[in-house]
Amino acid sequence: MLHLPTLIAVSIVMNILLGILMLVIFRLRQQQRCFVYWSVACFVFAAAAITASLRAFIDAPLLTVYCADLLIILAPLLAIAGLREYLHYTRSFVYLRALWACCAILLAPLHTQPLLAQLVTSIVLAGAFGYATLLLVRVPTRSPLPKLVLALLFGAHALIMIIQSSILFTSFREGPMPSFAPLLEWILVNHLLLTTATAMVFPLLVFVSNENRLTQLANYDDLTKLFNRRAFYQQAEDYFAASELDEQDFSALMLDLDHFKGINDQYGHAAGDACLRWVARQIRSQLREQDVAARVGGEEFAIALPQTDERAAIAIADRLLEAIGGEPFEYQSQPIHLTVSIGVIHRKSRHEALQALLIDADTALYTAKKQGRNQVVLAS
Numbered sequence: 212m213l214h215l216p217t218l219i220a221v222s223i224v225m226n227i228l229l230g231i232l233m234l235v236i237f238r239l240r241q242q243q244r245c246f247v248y249w250s251v252a253c254f255v256f257a258a259a260a261i262t263a264s265l266r267a268f269i270d271a272p273l274l275t276v277y278c279a280d281l282l283i284i285l286a287p288l289l290a291i292a293g294l295r296e297y298l299h300y301t302r303s304f305v306y307l308r309a310l311w312a313c314c315a316i317l318l319a320p321l322h323t324q325p326l327l328a329q330l331v332t333s334i335v336l337a338g339a340f341g342y343a344t345l346l347l348v349r350v351p352t353r354s355p356l357p358k359l360v361l362a363l364l365f366g367a368h369a370l371i372m373i374i375q376s377s378i379l380f381t382s383f384r385e386g387p388m389p390s391f392a393p394l395l396e397w398i399l400v401n402h403l404l405l406t407t408a409t410a411m412v413f414p415l416l417v418f419v420s421n422e423n424r425l426t427q428l429a430n431y432d433d434l435t436k437l438f439n440r441r442a443f444y445q446q447a448e449d450y451f452a453a454s455e456l457d458e459q460d461f462s463a464l465m466l467d468l469d470h471f472k473g474i475n476d477q478y479g480h481a482a483g484d485a486c487l488r489w490v491a492r493q494i495r496s497q498l499r500e501q502d503v504a505a506r507v508g509g510e511e512f513a514i515a516l517p518q519t520d521e522r523a524a525i526a527i528a529d530r531l532l533e534a535i536g537g538e539p540f541e542y543q544s545q546p547i548h549l550t551v552s553i554g555v556i557h558r559k560s561r562h563e564a565l566q567a568l569l570i571d572a573d574t575a576l577y578t579a580k581k582q583g584r585n586q587v588v589l590a591s
């Protein structure tokens with residue numbers, strides 16, 4: 212069994228250090244206020260552990276029972292407030308404040324009855340941890356793994372608080388039972404460990420989410436959610452190089468919406484944006500998993516087709532022509548007729564670089580435009 216006083220001391224020090232770390236992070240990232248809540252939650256938890264530990268040395272129940280219990284409740288409430296801030300939960304914190312105020316009133320007359328005060332505290336904590344678990348499960352985030360870990364930690368914490376509540380309730384009804392002492396100590400150990408572990412996962416949740424957001428911004432087009440030009444070249448270059456090594460077919464398409472300026476002029480820019488999103492969906496729906504599609508210009512898309520010969524590439528281009536031009540796109544109940552021109556290229560020995568291949572596809576696209584649009588042209 213872990214030495215309890217040592218564990219309490221370590222968790223106090225860890226929570227103070229984590230609180231300082233989160234304040235430093237907040238100073239660096241002023242816009243993420245969740246770190247302030249989490250930092251204060253760590254300090255409050257350390258203060259709660261210190262005041263509760265004083266019970267062994269001084270007889271001041273107002274401090275060692277009442278204040279300690281209020282601080283023990285405040286710490287997870289602050290953690291939840293930070294979580295709501297991080298998840299951009301718009302409703303105010305009024306319920307959390309009201310809950311804490313109710314606890315302050317309810318626990319005041321109980322400071323001379325530590326068992327009852329601990330029972331009330333355990334029930335409130337079980338509810339708070341259960342709520343935090345539900346919050347995490349219900350709200351989508353960009354960091355699913357830390358979110359899952361955090362939900363598990365909160366869920367486990369809720370569970371041990373329920374167990375503690377039932378033990379305390381039984382002790383309250385039937386008098387103190389010495390056989391419960393090891394179990395209550397085990398719960399305290401886990402409470403300390405889970406709190407410290409939770410505080411460690413909070414920054415991870417934000418960092419993974421920020422990292423995913425940066426990757427998204429760096430690689431994807433915000434409007435269509437297809438790759439952007441940079442990511443397209445990165446991915447397509449790999450396939451292009453692999454096709455050379457394996458002597459496999461490689462094709463590419465350049466696709467451009469016809470008279471798109473007229474669409475913007477007639478229906479407005481928002482309708483134009485909706486058209487681009489719809490075209491992107493049509494493109495994605497016609498491709499295989501390994502094909503690489505990107506928006507490389509305003510109304511221009513590039514598609515890399517690994518292991519695709521000339522005939523298959525033309526068939527895909529024809530399918531895209533039909534999928535986009537075959538039926539109108541409905542925007543706010545009005546049909547918008549869109550057509551596209553497509554240049555197709557199959558890799559030849561003269562194409563030593565992807566750039567050269569795409570230039571030829573672009574030339575074929577230009578020919579398609581010149582020949583009247585709404586058609587597929589194969590590069591010679």
Ligand SMILES: Nc1nc2c(ncn2[C@@H]2O[C@H](COP(=O)(O)OP(=O)(O)OP(=O)(O)O)[C@@H](O)[C@H]2O)c(=O)[nH]1
Nearest residue numbers: 467468469470471472473475480481483484509510
């Ligand atoms: N709504 C919207 N329009 C865009 C976006 N990017 C570029 N455009 C518009 O796309 C239009 C492209 O016009 P042009 O280059 O003249 O081409 P076009 O009208 O499609 O004519 P062709 O390509 O010759 O058939 C311009 O009016 C741009 O403002 C965008 O993100 N959203």
